[in-house]
Amino acid sequence: MSQRPLILVTNDDGITAPGIRTLISVMNTIGDVVVVAPDSPQSAMGHAITINSTLHIEKVTIDGKQSEYSCSGTPADCVKIAVNEILGRRPDICVSGINHGSNSSINVIYSGTMSAALEAGIEGIPAIGFSLLDYNWNANFEHCKSFIETITRQVLENGLPEGVVLNVNLPNLEKEAIKGIKVCRQAKANWKEEFDKRTNPMGREYYWLTGKFVNMDKGEDTDEWALEHGYVSVVPVHFDLTAHHTIQKLNTWNLND
Amino acid sequence: MSQRPLILVTNDDGITAPGIRTLISVMNTIGDVVVVAPDSPQSAMGHAITINSTLHIEKVTIDGKQSEYSCSGTPADCVKIAVNEILGRRPDICVSGINHGSNSSINVIYSGTMSAALEAGIEGIPAIGFSLLDYNWNANFEHCKSFIETITRQVLENGLPEGVVLNVNLPNLEKEAIKGIKVCRQAKANWKEEFDKRTNPMGREYYWLTGKFVNMDKGEDTDEWALEHGYVSVVPVHFDLTAHHTIQKLNTWNLND
Known part of the structure; x- marks a missing residue:
């Protein structure tokens, strides 16, 4: 690439989150950066889009020389x-994150960070979602750079x-403790939900969704294995959800008798 | 199955939508039905979940003998x-819909209807999402039954x-005109967005997201082909998003030099 690449940066934690500020600083060393990110946190928004209300964008200045726009919508x-x-031309790449918290294994499905990357991928733009395994707002992102x-x-x-887009997760370790970058598959894991049932001051019951992450996958080629063993995980993710290997089986059913 | 199966019914258009009322009436002929559906429309919510606010459920009576609960959350x-x-035991199947509008091809990614089916699938429950190719609230669902x-x-x-869960789409045709049920793959298609830019009475600019659906896939084994040719499409959908076929290629990159 002779020119500097045009890089679109977004996230789901909101435009002021420390994670996206770190991502912007790295991207400024690589190319020309334009930031378009939610004006408020949008975690766990999945692949939501805004079709029943209006969208606003606002040019903002936060730090550095890059152009930045906050948007009222989802990632x-x-x-x-x-x-x-906004961009005027197709970006050369779209990066999303750095998410405050893991988007490994099944979390990819719920992730606003990854939905932005997938949306770019659907539009034919190379895209990567980055996440750090630390939910703290003040997490240390330096070792990710x-x-x-x-x-x-x-x-x-x-x-x-x-x-294909990339789902990258980074372990919450000192840089020296990280063993390297590993290409992986998505581990078979899920959340065992627990609903915390409470009563509000007016006597009405309500719930908080909580849960425990359970990895059922003993494979050593998964993102969970890599992260537990000190690697950065890279999973190639696609948006053809067809389970091609099952079509033959379903064609043995009596669907048209 | 000797006993009547326990059937969980949900949707994304809200518990009073004509589509879910039709689905409930069909399920009552098959098993014991419990409805847990959003109290308001949740279209295009993707796989959003509610983690930053509380959830409410309310027992409601709308029609028929089935138990029904409206929920403040997403599908x-x-x-x-x-x-x-709510259920006390694992349901034998979860059905979601009937969605007012198509969830074929790439729409599966944005679909609240399918996110409910996928969520059930992740929890190990057989699940199907049903959608009719008619966005009207007063669409005729009779021929779907x-x-x-x-x-x-x-x-x-x-x-x-x-x-694996099933993504079923039904053409908007008279029953006699429907040729049968076809197992398909997801067509490669996307939306060419067009933003309708307007100015509000206070002089502030805002946007409506609109767009045109473009099918780039000429295959005759796709859901789009089936629907255009008068078939009900059935696509097996999975939630392992790994693009397994690309891992080998990515392993040739210089990630750890």
């Missing part, structure tokens, strides 16, 4: 409006296979 | 709270492959 909305109304730079430069250099 | 929340707090019954009975009889 997927941010990508759509950036590409169609060199890994994020390496992975982003490799994507710019090699391109991504068609219809 | 995925409805499934979680139904399984953990026999197809929905056939597919549901086949799932109860055969079970579903592990980690």
Whole structure:
């Protein structure tokens, strides 16, 4: 790439979150950065889009020289409006994050961070979602920087296979303790929900959704294994959800008798 | 199955939508029905879950003898709270819909209807999302009934492959014009967004998200092909998003030099 690449940065924790500020600082060393991110936290929004209300964007200045816009919509909305109304040309890459908290294994499904990356992927833009395994607002993101730079430069250099985006998770360890970057598959894991039932001052019952993460997958090629063993995990994720290997089986059913 | 199956019914258009009322009437002919559905429309919510606010459920009576609960959360929340707090035992099947509007091809990603089905699938419950290709609130769902019954009975009889749920879309045609049920793959298609930019009475600019659906896939084994040619489409959908076929390629990159 002779010119500096045009990089779209977004997230789901909101435009002022420390995670996206770190991601922006890394991207400024690689290319020309435009930020379009939610004006408020949008965690666990999945792949929501805004079709029943209006969207607002506002040019903002927070730090550095990059152009920044806050958007009233979801992470997927941010990508759509950036590409169609703000950037003027197709970005060379879209990066989302750094999420405050894991998006490994089944969490990819619930993740606003990854929905932004998937939305970019659907539009044919190479895209990566980055997440750190630390939910704290004041998490230390410093050790993420060199890994994020390496992975982003490799994507710019090699391109991504068609219809694929990357889901990158970083362990919450000192930089020296991280063993390297590992390409993985999504572990088979889920959440065992527990609802915390309470009564409000007016006597009405309500619930908080909580839960425990359970990894059922003993494979050593999964993202969970990699993260537990001190690696940065990279899972190639696609948005053709067809379970192709089951079509033959379903065609043995009596659907048209 | 000797006993009548326990059937969990949900949707994303809200508990009073004509689509879910039709689905409930079909399920009453098959088993014992419990409805847990959003108290208001949740379309295009993707796989959102409610973690930053409280959830309320309310026992309601609308029609028929089935137990019904309206829930303040998203479709995925409805499934979680139904399984953990309401049903008392694991349901034999979860059906979601009938959605007012298509969830074929890439729409599966944005769909609240399908997120409920996927959530049930993640919890190991056989699940189906049903959608009719008609966005009208007063759409005619009568012709859907026999197809929905056939597919549901086949799932109860055969079970579903592990980690797979069904995405069923029904064409908006007279029953006699429908040629049958076809197992398909998700077509490669997307939305070309168009933002409708307006100015509010206070002079502030805002946007409405609109767009045009574009099917780039000429295959005759896709859901789009089936629907255009008068078939009910059935796509097996999974939630392992790993693009397994690309792992080998990514392992040739310089990630750890």
